[in-house]
Amino acid sequence: MNRKLLLVSNSTLHGGGYLQHCQEHIQHFFGQEVKRVLFVPYALHDRDAYTKTARDKFQSLGYELDSVHEAANPVEAVRKAEGIFIGGGNTFRLLKALYDNDLVTEIRKRVLQDGIPYMGSSAGTNVATISINTTNDMPIVYPPTLTAISLVPFNINPHYLDPDPNSRHMGETREQRIVQYHEELGTPCVLGLREGSMLLVEGNKASLLGTTNARLFQRGKQTTEFEPGSDLSFLLIDAP
């Protein structure tokens, strides 16, 4: 499989600028062959402002950026894209807009069949996986399904957060929420990507990049920690 994915946990790391913490990875990922990246701003309400932010950053890295919301025909825009970047925001709003614009199947086809590079950040990482069942976002709108673009056969929890031992708040911890997901039958692995980490997928090889560990949750198994540089290719094998 010709797939090429860069799935980033978070767009902004504390103290840094937009996409600053992963900018070298972005340049290495899109490389010199890609000249224009197609941006999907659907996760935020103000698509124009969001596009400006993303465009400024991508131009500073040497890429032109077109936004799908500026295209007369979004499906056509995906068909012609050299590379795709889906930004963060609200995952429910993003997935609903992807379905409303008939882009889910088209993006999957371009990425898995044609091999164009796909970068996602936060919500854009959630929609690249099998489903948005493990998003942290509030369900502010109702998408037609939680099934997502399915570029990988597992789930990711972006912005993964360790329990705060000093907290007096009684809402579920992130770990408890993922454990509740795995109480449901037939649920796939969940990779908890802490802020600062990202997953690079090239064909059937997956590796952890960035500066923080990732935590893997598997139904009925012990959770495991992985350090940056770890080979996570086993996650790409379709599991029952």
Next chain:
Amino acid sequence: MNRKLLLVSNSTLHGGGYLQHCQEHIQHFFGQEVKRVLFVPYALHDRDAYTKTARDKFQSLGYELDSVHEAANPVEAVRKAEGIFIGGGNTFRLLKALYDNDLVTEIRKRVLQDGIPYMGSSAGTNVATISINTTNDMPIVYPPTLTAISLVPFNINPHYLDPDPNSRHMGETREQRIVQYHEELGTPCVLGLREGSMLLVEGNKASLLGTTNARLFQRGKQTTEFEPGSDLSFLLIDAP
């Protein structure tokens, strides 16, 4: 309208036992006429264990507790109930199970027409409102709609959490999430109930109980803070 609701933010307050922080309110709410309360444990996976926890607590307060999951016919159980308590857990799982068991319409009818008291805690408070659009929970399952029992014409965010000024985490704050909800057209008020607070509704009168302030978000308006004892009856008037 004959409605009687006790909508609690959280089942357990830091340092206390299950439902301990609101036990006097529970006794005052169900009073002496109600002898048996019908419990809905659908928000947690282990319904038997959950029922035991709730039963022990309610018995200590002088009430027998029947669980809807032990009834041969859940709809019949709701039809015969003297009072209902829906406990917390995962809101998506809870709402899906309520629809799967045809209980949404039946509960609404018993509470709004027959006037039986309804107590909800956390997820049980979410499903009492117009929709679960402002739950904090992870969408671990896909309910047939986000529309809920609609015992009140607005939304609640339970476990409302103020932004932590020392946090280095870049995920959205609770306030940002609710603001994103209000970017959508025609969205109703959201009452942020901090842990320790609860809303008592009697007919067309609503008041804030407990020990913490509540924060009200209205689309296109300034957010407002309300202290315990505040009259929130204006929330019960159906707004556009």
